[in-house]
Amino acid sequence: MSLHSTTSASRDAGNDLEMAMTTEEYEREYEGAAIEPVASIFSTDKKYAQLEWDSPDDPDNPQNWSAARRWYYTFVVAWMCLVVTFGSSIYVAGATRMVLELGVSRVVAFLGLSLYLVGLAFGPAIAAPISETQGRSVVYYISIPLSMLFTTGVGKAQNIGTVLVCRFFAGLFASPVLAVAGGTIQDMWPMHMVGLAMAGFCLAPFAGPVLGPIIGGFLEEKKSWRWTMWVLLMFSGAVLPLIASLKETYKPVILKRRAKKRGLTLPPSMPPGQALKLLFSVTLLKPFVLLFTEPIVFVLSVYMAFVFAVLFGFFEAFPYVFKVVYEFTPGQQGLAFLGIGVGLLGGTIFYIYMDRKHYAPAMRQPVFPAAESRLLPAKVGAVALPIGLFWLAWTSKKSVHWIVPILSGVPFGFALILLFFTVITYFSMCYPAIVTASAIAANNMARYLMAAAFPLFTIQMYNKMGIDWATSFYAFFALALMPVPWVLERYGARLRAASRSNKQARAAAAQAAAAAAADQQETEKESDVSSSN
CATH class of the missing domain: 1.20.1250.20 (MFS general substrate transporter like domains)
Structure with missing residues (x-):
């Protein structure tokens, strides 16, 4: 397996016969199904169907990049995910001092953790439209900096209301990274390597919550609760230069941009509203x-x-x-x-x-x-x-x-x-x-x-x-x-x-598929008529 591999094998309820799909059929049907909330839903769009890599060795294809470069990208997106989940748990270490300083109950103080997690739950709805239409890299460029702004708001807050509002938006704007990062991994690695890359990558989002209490506990001993936010900003700031070095990996966006540079006229695609x-x-x-x-x-x-x-x-x-x-x-x-x-x-x-x-x-x-x-x-x-x-x-x-x-x-x-x-x-x-x-x-x-x-x-x-x-x-x-x-x-x-x-x-x-085939036949007929004239 890889984390991304799949099958259409199924059994009839009354017998043991398997309706198994061949490898070629699998790759055709499931290509682009990334580990993120949306999986290449424009894949049947004529706009993208007519675009393809120039050759199997096309240097713009992320799967043709060097192994070192692909592992570097994997490391960077993993670090981003670690930062996002680290931001959830490091806050907890400062909750006790927050109770004393802001004069609130422990339950109210812990709402800062809960609201951050609610933001992580619904943030992918923001990431999906952006990543599918504008690419994955733009999500990284926007997500972490916006989350850092609200993290700063938490650290500067003078009342619990400000803390809770800023924590929700910090989680909301951080979460697109978690939604898109798996797709970046799948963009770069061939199917037989996705499992290895994804397994290593997925450790980071779980390591973040574990690392938070370890660092945060000593911050609570030696510093104020606000230092939990300053350390989170340090972790986030350290990854920003690496984010800036990332290029786009999402195939439809790469090919669309390249087609525009080459002056190609693309058929109209799905209306933006739809x-x-x-x-x-x-x-x-x-x-x-x-x-x-x-x-x-x-x-x-x-x-x-x-x-x-x-x-x-x-x-x-x-x-x-x-x-x-x-x-x-x-x-x-x-x-x-x-x-x-x-x-x-x-x-x-x-x-x-x-x-x-x-x-x-x-x-x-x-x-x-x-x-x-x-x-x-x-x-x-x-x-x-x-x-x-x-x-x-x-x-x-x-x-x-x-x-x-x-x-x-x-x-x-x-x-x-x-x-x-x-x-x-x-x-x-x-x-x-x-x-x-x-x-x-x-x-x-x-x-x-x-x-x-x-x-x-x-x-x-x-x-x-x-x-x-x-x-x-x-x-x-x-x-x-x-x-x-x-x-x-x-x-x-x-x-x-x-x-x-x-x-x-x-x-x-x-x-x-039937509609696409009909369109293709119509195009061929029009081409034949033009040639005969």
Whole structure:
């Protein structure tokens, strides 16, 4: 696999025959389905259909760039994503001092985290129209600087109202990076390498939330809460020169710009109003529809939303546990997240091994394997998740050394990254490109919206239930969700075969192909008439 690979293999509910797609058919149908809210929805537009690279070795094609340059671009977009998610968690470290300085409750102070996450949930609706029509690089040029302005507003704020408003807009304007970055990776790497590049890249958005409490804890000890924002600005400012060095990677935009430079006349494309309407339906309306009409999207979105929400709930739970039980200082409390960081790294290495050893070679076969063949990492993660949570619940005691509950973060982080990789993979293997885009957008919104809610009640839950039973509550929920990968292995093909969205997308694609063929025949007839005259 790669994170982007897919299949149209499906099983009839009554037999074991697979309707498998060849590699060539797969590449034709799913080309351009990037890991972002919108996936090349203009691909059937005549304007783009008539544009192609000059040759297989075209130097403007990002996949022909040197490996060093492509890894450099991968590093830069990964750093941007790390900065965005780092901005979510570093704020938490200053919440205690903010409570004292601004005279607000802890719940109100933590709204700054929740509103940032709400901004991350809905920001992709901004990124989609821009990236699809103007390219990916312009999103990077605008997103981080605008977010930095509102981060500065938080650091300068004299009241909680200013803090909360600026935090929402900082998240809103930072989030387009998360929406577009996966598409940049897919632009540059051939299909058999996307899994490796994407696995390494996807570690960054998860490393950001873990890194935030580690740095923020020491800032709370030595500096004021405002320094959490100044350090975030330093991280953001450091990446700005690198952003300026990035060139466009999105094929339709590159070819359109080149055609204009060459003075080529392009056929009229989709009207702007219609294009924007389609884009917003994919990023806002369609995801909500899929959540409630597609069992696969609903179940996996709920699963990932829960895991992600527990991670953000830990931003309150970990400081509580290690302060109450082990009397850690704020800086030491942040270091407790290192266990999760080790788990994230281990999970990424495990997934890369699976990709290189099993999934990438399968992509070179004449026929793609069934989507359910990619569920093994999710099975491992589903087992590791409750283990990590029960481990934390029943070892957080004064009679147990502090390293033991810290190490519980290893299986938790391991599970988190493996489940995330598998969900994105499975979506892209279950649905055509445009449906995949909406499914990923639905998952994204569910994750951040639920994560925004958990920090608001975590401390109250731990106070009333105790560390052991509060964490066990999460663990029992994880235990209830554990069978999901096995259920999908058994019934996933039937669900795909019955999917209304799949049928509609394929029907629309067939209709568009027929219309394109008719246009081509008409053009050829007109050309023949002109030649005969």
